[in-house]
Amino acid sequence: MNIQKRTLNLNHSFYTLLLLVLLFSASAKAQIQKVEPPFWYAGMKNPELQIMFYGKNIAQYEASVSNNVVIKNIEKTENPNYLFVTIDTQNLKASELVFSFKNKNKVAFTQKYSLKERRANSANRKSYDASDMMYLIMPDRFANGNPKNDSNAALTEKGNRQDPSGRHGGDIEGIIKNLDYISSLGATTIWNTPLCEDNDKQHSYHTYGQSDVYKIDPRYGTNEDYVRLAAEMHKKNMKLVMDYVTNHWGITHWMINDMPTKTWFNQFDTFTQTHHRREVITDIHASKLDKEVCIDGWFVPSMPDLNLRNPLVAKYLTQNAIWWIEYADLDGFRVDTYNYSDQTAMANWAKSITNEYPNFNIVGEIWMHNQANLAYWQKDSKIGAIENYNSNLPSVMDFTLQSQIGSAFNENEPSWDNGLIKFYNNFAMDFLYPNTNNILVFAENHDTDRINHTFKYDLAKYKLTMTLLATVRGIPQVYYGSEIGMGGDKGKGGDADIRQDFPGGWAGDKNNAFTAAGRTTEQAKYFDFTSKLFNWRKTNEAVHFGKMTHYIPENNTYVYFRYTDAKTVMVVFNNNATAQTIKTNRFKENIKNFKSGKDVITGKTFDLASEITLEPKSAIVLELE
Structure with a gap:
């Protein structure tokens, strides 16, 4: 009896201890x-x-x-x-x-x-630069590599491809499976719109209203899938750029219902939306109220505005950005709504990142259509220096050029300020930029009109656009699908219409434009031209970092040269609806002793002795020999 009683007591003590351990462990987990x-x-x-x-x-x-x-x-x-x-x-x-x-x-x-x-040599990682071509993807609309993750029990919005503004199921696996396609296009860098979790009830596919910035949205895949995407890209000598958002989170972010501090987000007595007039930031006459509403106002009601003046917030965002670089082995950032946040805080944020990674490139979305406003935000700007400001932001997006592309190529009849003179005037303002090679040049993105729609699906105008992007200073960016003729009417169908599914990205698609055999005749014309142009661009240092000399357009034709000591490229545009003959003696300054030029697309050789004839609405890119 005594032995049995003692055994029972020992068992009781053991289970009591075990219970305490379990309770302690549960308390820690709950705490x-x-x-x-x-x-x-x-x-x-x-x-x-x-x-x-x-x-x-x-x-x-x-x-x-x-x-x-x-x-x-x-x-x-x-x-x-x-x-x-x-x-x-x-x-x-x-x-x-x-x-x-x-x-x-x-x-x-x-x-x-x-x-x-x-990782070995992590701090000195090489980033994207003017030798690259950046391919912009909206992941939900690109390719569905894993249909099993189209919906997630923990997230509100479920997959519904029938809803133009819904989740369609594109994911990280879809990008990985089509890396060879992207590479064959001549792209060396991929910029995906944000991939972190977005638990909005509607329109969460764009993922700019993030609900957890340390977690990939499960409908795209896992954090490990994102790391795998970077690894697979690096095997193919490609670079991965993350779309980072410093200005705002989504209304469903987990902190919203339990904020760390009242000043974590910018708040007014009543809801106040930014007026989007970012000119006030550099306006010496601007009122304090206008500046406050610009910076502290919310982008939209569903996107709470982060207060980067709060040191805790600034440190949180800086560390989050660095964590993703290190963890996912990233090659660069594109930063959304860059100049909607406090400019001093953003300068510190960019500096903290480039201090850790001296070669790391960051391009900011400065959606303004004035070169002075854009140049102000590039690192070491002389304009910013007037008021003792340095943004520390290496690169900006050339929205002035983007806005000209959509109109200039539609203007057959030149005037003092219409037609190709728009491009000349744009580049004539390059003296404002500290580094013209490090500017992102593009014709469209996920927020703008689709150029193929703007040009009414005129292949000739598309070719003019791509030729310009491939040969001017800066880093060219191409928006997914345009290379096969995709369009979309934003005015009629809204954002969803310019973010349509890539044909062939879903099982059962009748048209698979990812393969040569699957492309229609028209899609092949777009793709073949784009692929040949940008694969050539990979090989020519003159259009990467060479100098540029251009000549005032005449009769809606425009000629410029990109050159180094070793190579010279001559680019000639004819924006007329009729053929044009251009006398070459005007360009002797750059033609020098070159006798001929070989067209990089057709292989045709042009004699530079007297004149060059161009077909209507066409351009040629000549490697001078």
């Missing part, structure tokens, strides 16, 4: 709901790491960390569910740290935290 960044890397140039711990009343605990790691700062906010702990990672090796959380000097729970090993 910490999120840790961001979820892990970090040893050997970063900036050793300070701000870790956000989120959980019920976590601020009441005293935090400490193992391995003699120095805690530089612990910040609590008015919300007791957040604790921001800044540690010094200087000289720390890849290891697993343990954070302890005490209450009344007793450890209530612990949290493991990993410092991982960086």
Whole structure:
């Protein structure tokens, strides 16, 4: 009896202890709901790491960390569910740290935290530049590589390809499966519109209203799939650019219902939307009110405006950006609505990233149609220097050129300011830019009119556009589908119409434009020209980083040269509805002793001795010999 009683007591003690352990473990799991960044890397140039711990009343605990790691700062906010702990990672090796959380000097729970090993030479990664061609993809509309993830139980909007503005099922796997197609086009870089989770009830396919910026949207795939995309691209010598959003999150972001601090987002007494007049930022006469509404107003009601003047927010976004670069092995950023955020905060954000990665390129969306306004935002701008401002932003998007393309090639009859003179005038303002080679040049993107619709599906005008993008200064960007003649009427069908599904990206599609055999005759004409032009561009350094000399357009024709000491390229445009003959003696300054030029598309040789005749609405690109 005594032995049995003792055994029962031991069993009781064992199960009591086990229960306490389970309760302790459950308490720890319940206490910490999120840790961001979820892990970090040893050997970063900036050793300070701000870790956000989120959980019920976590601020009441005293935090400490193992391995003699120095805690530089612990910040609590008015919300007791957040604790921001800044540690010094200087000289720390890849290891697993343990954070302890005490209450009344007793450890209530612990949290493991990993410092991982960086990839070899990670800090010196090469980014995209003027030797690249960037291909812009809206992933939901490109290709459905994994139909099983079209919907997700945890996310509101389900897959519905019948809804033009719904989720159609394109995903990361679809991009991976079609990398050879993209590469065959001559593209070396891919810019995807955002891939992080967007739990909006409607229109979540564009993913600019993100609900979790550390998580790939499950309808696109997993974080691991995104890492795999980068790895597969790198095997093919291609570069991956992430579309990063600093200005806003989505209304369903997990922080909205439990904000870390009242100043995490910009808020007014009543809802206030930005007026989108970003000229006020550089306007010396602007009122304080106009500037405040521009920067702090929300982009749309479903996109809460982030307050980057709050140091916690600024640090959070900086670390999130760096985490994605390191984790996914990224090659660059495109930043959405760049100048809608506080300009000093954005300058610090860009500087923090390029301090860690000196070669990393970041192009900002500065949607303005004045060269001075654009040039102000490029790193080392003399215009910004007037008021002692440096954006630290390496690249800007050339919206002035984009706006001219849509009109100039439709103007057969030249005038003082119509026709090809628009391009001449655009490039004549290049003296404003600190680095003209590092400007993104494009005719369209996911927000603008489709050029093929603008040109009424005139292949000749499409060829003129691509020839311009391939041969002027800067980094050319092509929007998915245009290379097979895709269009869309934004005025009639809204954004969904300019973001249609790529034919062949879904099982059962009658037309598969991803393959030569599957393309229609018309699609092949577009693709073959684009592919030949941009694959040639890969090989010619003169159009990458060469100088440019151009001549004032005459009779709606335009001639310019791109050249280095070793190579010269002559580009000739005829924007007329009739054939034109151009006398070459006017261009002796650049033709020099060259006798002929070989057309990179047709292979035809042109004699440069006296004149060149061009067909209506055509251009030739000549490698001078």
